[in-house]
Amino acid sequence: MKFICQGQELTDAVLKVVKAAAVRTTNPILECVKLKAEDNTLTLMCTDLELTIIKTIKADVKMEGEAVIPAKFLSEFVRKISTEQITFTKQGENLIEILYGENHGQIQCQNAEEFPEPKELTEPESFQIKSSSLRDLVIKASVAVAQDDSRPMLRGVLLEVKDKKLKGVALDGVRMALITKELVDATQEFGIVITARSLLEIVKLLPEDDTVIKVQTKQNHMMIDLGNTIFITRLLGHKNDFVNYEQIIQSTTKTYIVVDRQRLYDSIERASLLNWTERNHIIKFNIKGTNLTLTSNSEHGNITENMQIEHDQNDIVIDFNGRLIIDCLHVIGDQFIKINFCGNMSPALIVPNNNSEDYLYLVLPMRV
Amino acid sequence: MKFICQGQELTDAVLKVVKAAAVRTTNPILECVKLKAEDNTLTLMCTDLELTIIKTIKADVKMEGEAVIPAKFLSEFVRKISTEQITFTKQGENLIEILYGENHGQIQCQNAEEFPEPKELTEPESFQIKSSSLRDLVIKASVAVAQDDSRPMLRGVLLEVKDKKLKGVALDGVRMALITKELVDATQEFGIVITARSLLEIVKLLPEDDTVIKVQTKQNHMMIDLGNTIFITRLLGHKNDFVNYEQIIQSTTKTYIVVDRQRLYDSIERASLLNWTERNHIIKFNIKGTNLTLTSNSEHGNITENMQIEHDQNDIVIDFNGRLIIDCLHVIGDQFIKINFCGNMSPALIVPNNNSEDYLYLVLPMRV
Numbered sequence: 001m002k003f004i005c006q007g008q009e010l011t012d013a014v015l016k017v018v019k020a021a022a023v024r025t026t027n028p029i030l031e032c033v034k035l036k037a038e039d040n041t042l043t044l045m046c047t048d049l050e051l052t053i054i055k056t057i058k059a060d061v062k063m064e065g066e067a068v069i070p071a072k073f074l075s076e077f078v079r080k081i082s083t084e085q086i087t088f089t090k091q092g093e094n095l096i097e098i099l100y101g102e103n104h105g106q107i108q109c110q111n112a113e114e115f116p117e118p119k120e121l122t123e124p125e126s127f128q129i130k131s132s133s134l135r136d137l138v139i140k141a142s143v144a145v146a147q148d149d150s151r152p153m154l155r156g157v158l159l160e161v162k163d164k165k166l167k168g169v170a171l172d173g174v175r176m177a178l179i180t181k182e183l184v185d186a187t188q189e190f191g192i193v194i195t196a197r198s199l200l201e202i203v204k205l206l207p208e209d210d211t212v213i214k215v216q217t218k219q220n221h222m223m224i225d226l227g228n229t230i231f232i233t234r235l236l237g238h239k240n241d242f243v244n245y246e247q248i249i250q251s252t253t254k255t256y257i258v259v260d261r262q263r264l265y266d267s268i269e270r271a272s273l274l275n276w277t278e279r280n281h282i283i284k285f286n287i288k289g290t291n292l293t294l295t296s297n298s299e300h301g302n303i304t305e306n307m308q309i310e311h312d313q314n315d316i317v318i319d320f321n322g323r324l325i326i327d328c329l330h331v332i333g334d335q336f337i338k339i340n341f342c343g344n345m346s347p348a349l350i351v352p353n354n355n356s357e358d359y360l361y362l363v364l365p366m367r368v
Numbered sequence: 369m370k371f372i373c374q375g376q377e378l379t380d381a382v383l384k385v386v387k388a389a390a391v392r393t394t395n396p397i398l399e400c401v402k403l404k405a406e407d408n409t410l411t412l413m414c415t416d417l418e419l420t421i422i423k424t425i426k427a428d429v430k431m432e433g434e435a436v437i438p439a440k441f442l443s444e445f446v447r448k449i450s451t452e453q454i455t456f457t458k459q460g461e462n463l464i465e466i467l468y469g470e471n472h473g474q475i476q477c478q479n480a481e482e483f484p485e486p487k488e489l490t491e492p493e494s495f496q497i498k499s500s501s502l503r504d505l506v507i508k509a510s511v512a513v514a515q516d517d518s519r520p521m522l523r524g525v526l527l528e529v530k531d532k533k534l535k536g537v538a539l540d541g542v543r544m545a546l547i548t549k550e551l552v553d554a555t556q557e558f559g560i561v562i563t564a565r566s567l568l569e570i571v572k573l574l575p576e577d578d579t580v581i582k583v584q585t586k587q588n589h590m591m592i593d594l595g596n597t598i599f600i601t602r603l604l605g606h607k608n609d610f611v612n613y614e615q616i617i618q619s620t621t622k623t624y625i626v627v628d629r630q631r632l633y634d635s636i637e638r639a640s641l642l643n644w645t646e647r648n649h650i651i652k653f654n655i656k657g658t659n660l661t662l663t664s665n666s667e668h669g670n671i672t673e674n675m676q677i678e679h680d681q682n683d684i685v686i687d688f689n690g691r692l693i694i695d696c697l698h699v700i701g702d703q704f705i706k707i708n709f710c711g712n713m714s715p716a717l718i719v720p721n722n723n724s725e726d727y728l729y730l731v732l733p734m735r736v
Contacts, residue, residue, distance in 0.1 A: 070668065073641055073642065073668065076641050077638065077641055080634060080637050080638050080641070081638070082634070095669070102673075102674040102675070103635070103638070103671070103672060103673045103674055104671075104672050105638075105642070105669060105670065105671035105672065106669045106670050106671075107642070107668060107669035108667070108668050108669050266448060266450070267471070269448050270445065270448050270449070270471070270473075273441055273444050273445055273448070274441065274473070274475070299476070300438070300441065300475060300476050301463070301473060301474045301475035301476050302473065302474050303471070303472075303473035303474075304471060304472050304473065305470075305471045306470040306471055307470070
């Protein structure tokens with residue numbers, strides 16, 4: 001194997017693929033980048049067996065071949081070079097020589113044949129969506145994903161294709177996020193569950209604009225092929241394996257309030273300040289007429305925050321874990337939000353007030 | 369105690385004084401801010417018994433008095449308020465009420481009498497220096513301060529007043545930094561040792577311009593009084609307690625090189641990349657004519673970096689811990705540096721090439 005490539009192109013490609021490299025594993029080859037020189041292109045690939053990222057760039061290939069070198073070394077190295085051209089040459093079985101400017105290095109490499117092959121998807125189901133829509137959906141749903149491993153399926157986001165729309169659902173037992181986005185096209189209706197970690201790595205590398213991308217799935221894998229970049233991820237499961245989320249949403253709203261999002265965010269942040277020695281940030285919401293009063297108490301003192309709200313009718317007093325509300329207010333984009341209450345023992349429903357987007361966040365009150 | 373102060377002024381003052389508050393100590397009062405309302409001013413003070421920072425701001429004092437409240441709470445709180453006016457009122461023995469806008473909080477406070485009083489310096493020795501000069505001296509000297517506690521005096525920087533100049537010296541057994549700055553004035557010659565940690569906290573809060581500041585010392589303390597802000601720190605010792613650094617500097621240079629600082633920095637960074645499993649970053653410097661070749665070797669491979677240099681005569685091969693050179697190149701400001709060698713078993717001396725500043729960094733080679 002011998003090829004010459006452009007420093008900047010190599011740097012960009014390496015820094016993308018290494019997002020899928022394993023960290024601290026018992027199988028060291030998963031901590032490596034596979035390089036494949038073929039047909040005047042260089043293909044770089046990393047995988048931790050859950051997520052695979054493959055990227056292809058132009059290269060002047062002098063001799064075709066493959067090599068596997070440590071991702072940690074290569075990503076640090078490309079960050080620190082400013083050379084225009086870099087030459088990689090395989091020397092013998094397990095050494096790569098790198099020439100850059102007046103300098104050179106030799107690095108131990110591993111057997112490329114032991115590197116796991118990516119899954120191929122034959123006759124997949126698929127949907128097409130704007131890149132920015134998928135990105136937004138994943139970021140907003142991931143907020144509600146479970147942080148512990150007690151129910152592995154809840155580490156995932158359900159992506160459900162239905163009625164030409166894509167729904168993203170995540171829940172962790174105390175809250176649920178449901179986001180709906182328009183699809184450009186879909187082959188059929190289906191639902192797949194993917195870990196939030198893989199989805200977040202993928203959407204961070206997707207274009208931030210309205211480019212239409214195609215998401216394909218078959219059996220236990222999902223693939224997004226952008227041409228020069230391919231993402232493949234293992235599914236956690238299908239819709240049947242996930243919680244039946246439709247049962248959770250009730251529509252028996254007894255009262256609602258409309259409140260300035262930033263104002264509520266700042267108030268909860270301040271009211272949470274006294275809970276520094278506790279794990280639960282209990283905040284009491286006291287809604288009376290057009291006043292919302294938040295109160296928090298701890299051994300260190302108490303804080304009372306007041307704000308004006310729009311409110312339809314019934315007064316209510318209800319306790320929440322402030323962190324759960326903050327998480328939602330952090331990703332919601334609107335200036336005003338609406339909170340629907342069904343009683344102080346029932347979940348509350350947070351939505352953007354102007355319905356500018358199809359976003360719904362359900363949060364359980366605390367029983368104090 | 370009752371006073372009203374401006375939100376922004378309070379925020380600025382709190383965020384400065386809390387730099388001296390203790391973290392995780394057995395004496396919780398050291399994790400607090402002392403507030404003292406008197407004569408239309410509010411004085412805030414924190415101390416960890418080594419460093420004390422005192423700041424005074426304007427306040428509308430309705431009732432004079434003192435209170436002590438947790439620094440962690442107060443610093444987070446002031447970061448999260450945007451209110452113009454804040455009212456603090458002491459309620460009974462151990463509660464402070466805080467009014468901000470439509471909101472209010474009550475926070476437990478401690479007995480102000482138990483808060484340690486700052487040291488007063490009577491008839492001190494002193495020197496006067498430009499703020500920017502002191503700042504630069506401390507930042508450059510601190511690089512060479514010992515990171516472990518085996519010899520506590522080496523956690524400090526020696527500040528020596530001599531011949532109308534201030535010398536800053538730090539060393540850790542394998543390298544030494546010596547910086548000399550012009551003084552504006554000095555009462556007499558003396559030398560004091562202060563922990564790098566305290567000095568760095570202080571200089572970060574000093575004006576970045578040429579304001580002349582007065583540094584006073586007496587017995588075991590040093591004080592800088594900027595009017596609204598006072599820093600007091602305990603001395604680690606005096607000149608006699610510190611290493612006799614003048615003995616270390618020899619002037620038997622056998623050869624020297626002049627090299628581009630950034631070029632050398634980048635090369636050492638790359639040559640260190642293969643040492644990720646080792647603690648010592650051994651880099652071999654091979655100087656031959658106008659060529660400097662750096663090489664590094666590890667179980668993962670090897671790297672060779674070449675660069676052009678200016679060089680007077682004798683060739684030399686010498687091994688360094690790359691990190692020690694990087695630390696110096698990081699703070700030195702010049703485009704070119706000069707390295708003087710006395711032989712491959714003797715310390716090398718790094719100085720800025722154009723002598724634009726009086727800076728000297730001595731580093732021991734490694735015996736491989």
